[in-house]
Amino acid sequence: MRGDAAPERWAVDALGAVLDRVAVTRAEVGPRFPLFAEPDTGRWTTTGRGSWTGGFWAGLLWLRARHTGDQRDRAAAMESTARLAPWAEADTATRGLILWYGTVLADRDGDAEALRARAARACLRDFVPELGLVPWGAALGGPRLLARADGVPGLVPLLATESATAADAHLGTHLDLCVHGAGGPRPAWRWETAHGWQPCEDPPADWARGRAWLLLAVADTLLTTPGQAHQAHGALESLLPRPHEPLVPPAHTGRGDGPLDTSAAAITAVALAKLALLPDGDRSARAWYAERSCDALRELVSAHLTDGRLLDGCYDAGSATAVRHQLVWGDFFLALGLAALTGLVDLTTV
Numbered sequence: 094m095r096g097d098a099a100p101e102r103w104a105v106d107a108l109g110a111v112l113d114r115v116a117v118t119r120a121e122v123g124p125r126f127p128l129f130a131e132p133d134t135g136r137w138t139t140t141g142r143g144s145w146t147g148g149f150w151a152g153l154l155w156l157r158a159r160h161t162g163d164q165r166d167r168a169a170a171m172e173s174t175a176r177l178a179p180w181a182e183a184d185t186a187t188r189g190l191i192l193w194y195g196t197v198l199a200d201r202d203g204d205a206e207a208l209r210a211r212a213a214r215a216c217l218r219d220f221v222p223e224l225g226l227v228p229w230g231a232a233l234g235g236p237r238l239l240a241r242a243d244g245v246p247g248l249v250p251l252l253a254t255e256s257a258t259a260a261d262a263h264l265g266t267h268l269d270l271c272v273h274g275a276g277g278p279r280p281a282w283r284w285e286t287a288h289g290w291q292p293c294e295d296p297p298a299d300w301a302r303g304r305a306w307l308l309l310a311v312a313d314t315l316l317t318t319p320g321q322a323h324q325a326h327g328a329l330e331s332l333l334p335r336p337h338e339p340l341v342p343p344a345h346t347g348r349g350d351g352p353l354d355t356s357a358a359a360i361t362a363v364a365l366a367k368l369a370l371l372p373d374g375d376r377s378a379r380a381w382y383a384e385r386s387c388d389a390l391r392e393l394v395s396a397h398l399t400d401g402r403l404l405d406g407c408y409d410a411g412s413a414t415a416v417r418h419q420l421v422w423g424d425f426f427l428a429l430g431l432a433a434l435t436g437l438v439d440l441t442t443v
Contacts, residue, residue, distance in 0.1 A: 114401030145187035148195030155198035184230035189248025238284035242303035344407035356423030
């Protein structure tokens with residue numbers, strides 16, 4: 094929300110519905126972390142430690158606590174964030190997703206601040222100067238020396254709290270590969286000692302969420318760490334949605350008959366809302382960012398939100414895993430976008 098304008102009723106109501114549903118989910122999953130839920134039954138698939146999505150559940154709990162002001166909600170958010178602590182030293186670049194979004198919305202919680210600082214120091218220790226990044230890592234399985242689009246958001250601001258140089262390099266290396274790489278944009282690359290960086294076949298080049306993750310990282314950089322703006326500006330045009338593109342994209346943009354991914358739309362909406370807050374730049378561009386973000390949020394609410402559940406998210410189209418489902422990170426970014434639109438959250442701090 095900008096200026097003194099009152100938030101629109103649809104956004105207020107939708108945010109309330111999403112955060113009311115968080116309380117229902119909390120009762121259903123108990124001490125476990127929700128991952129994705131069946132579109133028809135609402136039954137959650139959960140994880141014990143949170144995997145790469147645990148921070149989004151903690152973030153949703155913090156948003157609910159901020160929304161209600163209830164000490165019981167605050168206690169639940171604190172407890173969930175504390176359970177993310179084992180990830181601080183885990184060998185994965187998704188620590189940005191886990192420990193930035195899982196802690197940055199915590200109000201006046203010294204333990205969350207300490208965990209974020211601990212994670213930032215650990216990520217800096219894992220930074221490989223010769224490669225110019227924190228590698229994807231082996232904690233979630235697969236090869237360790239990867240550069241992936243989903244290893245950038247959250248990790249850049251997390252690293253920046255310890256080293257602007259490392260944050261700058263991590264972002265720049267990923268943009269060089271994932272946006273400007275030889276042969277066209279690819280969301281994942283592997284390092285081979287004999288041949289250098291080589292593109293991965295999975296995820297494919299048309300992975301909508303990969304583009305959304307990178308746009309979010311660029312928006313974060315332009316808004317909060319302007320010292321790195323030259324790299325981010327260079328990639329922005331390639332990552333922005335085009336006016337003719339749908340507000341809710343297919344999970345793979347080259348497969349128009351495939352499943353949609355509402356989570357990609359929600360991530361993009363938040364990124365655009367951040368870009369609309371840039372203090373410098375073209376006024377008409379900022380107005381378009383704000384309008385497109387609001388339109389996407391409205392589309393998600395009107396066409397894909399049922400009983401506070403954002404449906405039609407696609408976990409993994411390639412393996413046909415959870416292709417029409419409620420995704421915990423989709424819920425988080427929808428709630429974050431609505432919270433910004435209604436004035437609950439200042440996106441310059443998240």
